[in-house]
Structure formats: C-alpha cells, structure tokens
Amino acid sequence: MSDRTQPPAGLVGPIPWLRKNLFGSWISTAITLLLIYLIAKIVIALFAWGVVNAIWRVPYNQNGIAQTAICQDAKGLGACWAVIGDKYRLILFGRFPYDEQWRPAIVVVLFVALFVLSTIKAVWRKGIVSPAVRYIALAGAGLILLDNLAGLLETIAAVGFGQHLPLPFDLLAILNTVGKCLLIAGLLLLWPAIGVWVGTLALILVLMFGGILGLAPVAVDYWGGLPITLILATFGLAFAFPIAVLVALGRRSTQLPAVKMLCVVYVELIRGVPLISVLFMASVMFPLFMPPGINVDKLLRAQIAVILFAAAYLAEVVRGGLQALPKGQTEAADAMGLSYWQKTAFIILPQALRLVIPPLVNTFIGFFKDTSLVLIIGLFDLLTMGKIALSDPPWQSFSTEVYITLAAIYIVFCYGMSRYSRGLEQELNKARGR
Amino acid sequence: MNAIVLDKVNKWYGTMHVLRDISLTVATGEKVVVCGPSGSGKSTMIRCINRLETHQEGSIVVDGTELTDDLRSLDTIRREVGMVFQSFNLFPHLTILENCTLAPIWVRKMPKAEAEALAMSYLERVKIPEQAKKYPGQLSGGQQQRVAIARALCMRPKIMLFDEPTSALDPEMIKEVLDTMIGLAQSGMTMVCVTHEMGFARQVADRVVFMDRGEIVESGPPSTLFEAPKTDRLKLFLSQILRGD
Numbered sequence: 120m121s122d123r124t125q126p127p128a129g130l131v132g133p134i135p136w137l138r139k140n141l142f143g144s145w146i147s148t149a150i151t152l153l154l155i156y157l158i159a160k161i162v163i164a165l166f167a168w169g170v171v172n173a174i175w176r177v178p179y180n181q182n183g184i185a186q187t188a189i190c191q192d193a194k195g196l197g198a199c200w201a202v203i204g205d206k207y208r209l210i211l212f213g214r215f216p217y218d219e220q221w222r223p224a225i226v227v228v229l230f231v232a233l234f235v236l237s238t239i240k241a242v243w244r245k246g247i248v249s250p251a252v253r254y255i256a257l258a259g260a261g262l263i264l265l266d267n268l269a270g271l272l273e274t275i276a277a278v279g280f281g282q283h284l285p286l287p288f289d290l291l292a293i294l295n296t297v298g299k300c301l302l303i304a305g306l307l308l309l310w311p312a313i314g315v316w317v318g319t320l321a322l323i324l325v326l327m328f329g330g331i332l333g334l335a336p337v338a339v340d341y342w343g344g345l346p347i348t349l350i351l352a353t354f355g356l357a358f359a360f361p362i363a364v365l366v367a368l369g370r371r372s373t374q375l376p377a378v379k380m381l382c383v384v385y386v387e388l389i390r391g392v393p394l395i396s397v398l399f400m401a402s403v404m405f406p407l408f409m410p411p412g413i414n415v416d417k418l419l420r421a422q423i424a425v426i427l428f429a430a431a432y433l434a435e436v437v438r439g440g441l442q443a444l445p446k447g448q449t450e451a452a453d454a455m456g457l458s459y460w461q462k463t464a465f466i467i468l469p470q471a472l473r474l475v476i477p478p479l480v481n482t483f484i485g486f487f488k489d490t491s492l493v494l495i496i497g498l499f500d501l502l503t504m505g506k507i508a509l510s511d512p513p514w515q516s517f518s519t520e521v522y523i524t525l526a527a528i529y530i531v532f533c534y535g536m537s538r539y540s541r542g543l544e545q546e547l548n549k550a551r552g553r
Numbered sequence: 554m555n556a557i558v559l560d561k562v563n564k565w566y567g568t569m570h571v572l573r574d575i576s577l578t579v580a581t582g583e584k585v586v587v588c589g590p591s592g593s594g595k596s597t598m599i600r601c602i603n604r605l606e607t608h609q610e611g612s613i614v615v616d617g618t619e620l621t622d623d624l625r626s627l628d629t630i631r632r633e634v635g636m637v638f639q640s641f642n643l644f645p646h647l648t649i650l651e652n653c654t655l656a657p658i659w660v661r662k663m664p665k666a667e668a669e670a671l672a673m674s675y676l677e678r679v680k681i682p683e684q685a686k687k688y689p690g691q692l693s694g695g696q697q698q699r700v701a702i703a704r705a706l707c708m709r710p711k712i713m714l715f716d717e718p719t720s721a722l723d724p725e726m727i728k729e730v731l732d733t734m735i736g737l738a739q740s741g742m743t744m745v746c747v748t749h750e751m752g753f754a755r756q757v758a759d760r761v762v763f764m765d766r767g768e769i770v771e772s773g774p775p776s777t778l779f780e781a782p783k784t785d786r787l788k789l790f791l792s793q794i795l796r797g798d
C-alpha cells in the first residue's frame with residue numbers, strides 16, 4: 120500500500136524530465152543540441168567581449184580629456200567599460216552640483232529602501248489607533264493647511280490687487296514644518312506603511328530641493344538621471360493608484376450618473392491620446408492658461424501629467440477586477456447592512472485588487488519605463504542622461520556599453536517589481552487555502 | 554405584531570411582469586415556506602423583503618418599517634433581516650471568524666472581542682467552531698452554508714430569509730443544513746424559506762405558499778396544501794417534485 124502512494128521510479132527527478140522534454144524524439148534531440156551549441160557560442164562571445172577583452176580604464180591627457188584610442192582599437196573585440204567609469208555620475212545624477220551629489224545618491228538609496236520596506240508584511244499592519252494619535256496627525260495637517268491658506272491668500276492679493284498681506288509668513292513657515300513633522304509622526308503611529316511612505320517621500324524632496332537644514336538649494340533644472348526617473352515613477356504611481364480606484368468605482372456607480380459620465384470621459388479622453396502629447400500639453404499649453412506670475416514648475420507639470428495618464432490606465436485595470444467579482448459578494452455585503460464604503464473597503468477592493476495584481480504590475484512596469492518620455496519637455500531622466508553622456512566627443516562611439524548599463528538598471532527595478540508581485544500572489548493564494 | 558406585510562406588490566423587469574399583486578403577511582415567529590416552479594418569482598419576492606430588489610407598486614412593511622428609497626429605513630431593515638443565499642456568498646478572502654464578525658463590528662459597532670465571542674457561540678450552534686480560523690475555500694459546501702447561517706445570525710436578526718439554501722449542495726450535505734435550519738425554527742425565529750424540501754416544509758412550516766408566474770396561487774398549512782391541492786397548477790408542480798424524489 121505504502122509503495123503505491125509513490126509515483127513509479129523513473130518518472131520523477133531531473134534526468135527523466137530531461138529525457139522526456141528535451142530528448143523525446145530525434146527532432147527534439149536535434150533542436151536541443153543545436154540550441155545548446157548556439158547558446159554556448161553566444162555566451163562565450165559575450166564573455167570574451169564583455170570581460171576578457173574589455174577595457175576598464177583609459178589614460179587621460181594633461182587637460183583631463185580621456186584618450187580613448189585603445190578603446191577604438193579594441194572596438195568589436197572588447198567592451199569599453201571605461202565610459203561608464205568616466206560618466207556614471209553624470210548618468211546617475213545629471214547636472215546636480217558635483218559636490219552635492221551625495222544627496223541624489225542618498226535619494227536613490229532611500230527609494231530602494233522604501234521599496235524593500237514596502238515588501239515586508241509587518242509594515243502594512245495597522246498601528247496604534249487611539250484618539251490622541253489621531254489628534255496629533257490632525258493638528259499637523261491643520262498647521263500645514265494654515266500656511267498654505269495664507270500663501271494662497273497672499274498669491275490672490277498679489278496677483279489680483281498688487282497688495283501684500285501683513286501676515287507673519289516666517290512664523291507660518293516654521294509652523295508648517297512643525298505640522299509636517301507632527302503629521303508624519305501621527306501617520307507612522309496610525310498606519311506605519313503610510314507614515315513610512317509620506318516620511319520617506321518628504322525626506323527625498325528635502326534632499327533634492329535643499330534650502331533648509333543647511334542644505335544648499337538646488338533648482339529643479341539641475342536635477343537629472345535616476346532620481347528623476349524614480350521620482351516620476353514612484354510619485355506618479357503612488358498618486359495615480361488611489362485616483363484610479365476612485366475613477367474605477369465612479370465608472371461603475373449606478374447612483375451618481377454625473378460622476379459616472381465624468382469618469383468615462385476622463386478615461387476615454389486620456390486613453391485616446393499618447394502620453395507624449397499629454398506631456399507636451401502640460402509643458403507648452405498649460406502655462407498659457409495660467410495667470411501671469413504663477414509659474415508651476417516643469418517637473419511638477421510633468422509629474423501631474425504622468426499621474427493623470429497612469430490613473431486612467433490603472434482605472435481600467437481596476438475596473439476589470441471589479442467586474443470579475445461575483446454579484447453575490449456585493450449582495451451578501453448589502454444584506455448584512457454594510458454601507459457603500461464599508462462594502463467597498465472590506466469586500467470589493469480586497470478581492471478585486473487581488474485579481475488584477477498581474478495586469479496592475481504590468482502597467483506599473485510600463486509606466487516606469489515610459490517616464491523616459493519626459494525628455495521631450497526638457498527633463499533629464501536616466502535614459503536622457505545616458506544620451507547626453509554619449510555626446511562627449513571621446514566617448515561618442517561607445518553607445519552599446521552605455522545602453523547595456525542603462526538597460527541593466529531598468530531591469531533591476533522592473534524585475535524587482537515583477538518578482539514581488541509573483542510572491543504576493545502566491546502568498547495571497549496560500550492564505551486562502553488554494 | 555406582524556413581522557412582514559406585503560400588500561399588492563408588483564414588479565416588472567423591463568416589460569416582464571415578475572410579481573403580480575403579491576399580498577402576504579408573516580406573523581412574528583411564523584415560518585413560511587415558499588415553493589413553485591423555476592422562474593416563478595420566488596427569489597425576486599424574497600429579495601424585495603430586504604430590498605436587494607426594489608418593487609414598483611404596492612407596499613412592503615418589515616418589522617414596522619415601510620421600505621422606501623429612504624436610506625435610513627434601508628439601514629434599519631437590513632440590520633433586522635438576515636439572508637442566506639443559494640450560493641453561500643461567503644467572503645473568500647476572510648476567515649470564517651472574520652466573515653462572522655465583520656457586520657457586528659462595523660454595522661452594530663460591537664467591540665471586536667465581544668463580536669468574536671458572539672461569532673464563536675453561533676459557530677458552535679451550527680457545529681463548526683473548530684473551523685473558525687480557516688478560509689471558506691477550505692470548507693465543504695454544507696459547512697460553508699452553515700457558516701453563512703451563523704454569519705447572518707451574528708447580526709441578531711429578527712427575521713431570516715433563505716433562498717434555496719440547499720439547492721447547490723451535494724445530497725449528503727443537505728441534511729446537516731436542514732438540521733441547522735430546523736434548530737433555528739425551534740428557537741422561535743421568524744423565517745421565510747424558499748425551498749423544495751417537502752420534508753422540511755412538513756416538519757417546520759406553519760404555512761406553505763405556492764407561487765407560479767409571479768402570483769401566489771395557493772397558500773395554507775403544509776398538510777392541506779400537499780395532501781389536497783386545489784389548483785391544477787399546484788397538482789402539476791407536486792407531481793413533478795415527487796417524481797424527482
């Protein structure tokens with residue numbers, strides 16, 4: 120009896136698997152051998168080019184110009200990784216002041232830490248929900264709002280009436296900072312995950328902008344490289360996702376036809392135009408509609424364009440999940456007396472979002488790469504910085520090496536996302552006993 | 554006092570008239586079994602009672618509250634009326650215990666510990682307390698339906714509605730669910746059950762209502778209705794059911 124519960128020997132293990140799948144017939148044996156030959160040839164050639172014959176360093180003349188003659192000689196035989204050694208700071212951090220580049224470097228580390236931290240389950244647990252903590256967060260939000268309100272009034276007065284208001288702006292600015300600290304502390308206690316996100320993103324902006332805590336201010340025009348890509352993608356998706364959920368819910372609303380119409384028009388309008396044209400509108404046309412004196416920053420405009428664009432696509436993905444949910448689930452929730460938002464938060468979204476993890480991550484990855492389109496409005500993301508680095512005469516002919524390096528950076532982030540989503544799916548399915 | 558009063562209720566889906574002048578009064582503590590051929594409007598009627606469907610004419614008064622578009626009346630009756638569905642409709646992403654405590658915590662605003670104690674007491678009553686930490690997908694159909702009954706009871710409803718609770722079950726699991734329902738009936742709950750389980754109807758029902766093509770054709774105590782059907786439609790229906798047995 121007990122031997123019969125095991126599958127017969129000779130059917131499991133790697134060798135039977137190989138025999139069955141790769142050497143099953145003479146055709147598949149021939150194909151397998153051919154492929155092994157080709158793969159080996161390619162790998163050996165790549166290894167020779169990328170490692171054995173590669174040139175890692177080039178000499179410089181007395182003016183500091185790289186002497187790339189040895190690389191030119193080796194072209195086709197060996198890679199010239201010296202271009203990366205020479206240009207990596209320009210590619211990664213753009214024209215950020217050289218002595219301050221430790222700041223974008225920390226920003227990149229912070230982003231990676233944020234992503235890694237977000238994959239830890241404990242971070243997403245509920246924190247300490249007590250009235251006192253809630254008041255701390257609310258007081259913080261109030262102080263920030265106060266300062267922004269004063270700023271808004273001042274802008275209106277200045278633009279509309281050419282007047283300045285007698286408000287204590289220095290004090291308000293300090294209160295604003297205190298408010299931000301309170302809000303982050305409160306959020307950290309209430310919902311650790313949201314606190315970590317808000318705190319890290321705030322810290323990232325402080326490091327990039329400078330101007331406080333003794334950091335030299337750096338204008339957005341000098342930002343570039345990997346931080347731009349990470350900022351556009353992370354802020355973009357972090358803000359687009361909640362908007363997308365609301366739009367998807369709005370589009371299915373039966374009670375509010377006006378909201379439904381609005382959501383349909385928004386999604387269809389955005390989906391009907393390419394991202395490039397939305398970016399172009401944000402950069403060229405948007406300022407034409409703003410009153411003079413108000414200058415919304417170029418990066419912010421691109422960021423808003425990315426958010427609006429991503430939200431429309433994500434909304435459709437989320438809607439797919441909402442539609443796949445059996446009607447009985449909402450009926451059961453209704454019959455129990457749950458309100459619309461309780462039903463949505465506890466029953467509908469947890470199930471609908473689980474269903475759409477693969478297409479959701481697909482869209483995330485797509486947008487991570489699409490951020491490189493901001494090049495057309497004059498922002499220097501990672502890919503654009505690679506191109507700029509290649510415009511330096513000594514290095515002009517070594518684009519392969521630069522693009523391989525850029526591709527490797529993109530792959531690290533995109534593959535990370537895809538691995539995480541697969542793990543998440545498996546874990547969620549296991550928890551449900553599937 | 555009457556628990557449920559339907560007075561000349563009419564409902565259309567588009568141009569299809571699915572409920573025709575339905576008048577039905579269910580007294581507090583009464584057990585009513587509704588039967589009739591498929592498509593005769595049984596589900597629609599029972600779903601009108603907790604306003605999963607809206608009626609277009611006539612009036613429905615549940616536990617003294619008339620059902621209107623007013624959201625407050627909707628909240629009130631949904632707390633007082635529990636429903637069990639043919640397809641269980643448990644929430645697959647929540648454990649059995651979480652399924653049971655969700656509404657008490659969020660609708661009745663009960664503290665979590667109290668809600669869990671309550672849920673465990675009802676899970677014991679339906680004889681599956683040991684499954685509390687599992688997910689619905691890990692349970693058999695009969696167990697899932699008993700959880701669904703416990704989940705509805707956790708809201709401490711005054712009225713329970715059942716829409717063919719045993720129709721999706723394998724034969725060997727029907728009895729465990731019916732036994733649970735019989736126990737509930739003996740505790741004095743007001744119940745409206747759509748079911749074709751004649752044995753259950755005979756044992757529990759105070760009254761059986763026979764529906765056909767959107768109308769209540771006949772109603773009365775189970776013995777009278779089953780032994781001496783007056784209309785041809787009921788005779789035909791009974792002969793089909795009995796042949797199936």
Ligand SMILES: Nc1ncnc2c1ncn2[C@@H]1O[C@H](COP(=O)(O)OP(=O)(O)O)[C@@H](O)[C@H]1O
Binds near residue numbers: 589590591594595
């Ligand atoms: N949402 C709906 N839209 C249109 N017609 C429906 C809908 N639900 C039920 N019906 C129709 O209403 C009639 C009564 O259905 P139902 O109450 O489910 O019958 P029963 O439960 O007695 O089998 C059927 O003819 C059915 O096709």
Ligand SMILES: [Mg+2]
Binds near residue numbers: 597717
């Ligand atoms: Mg039915």
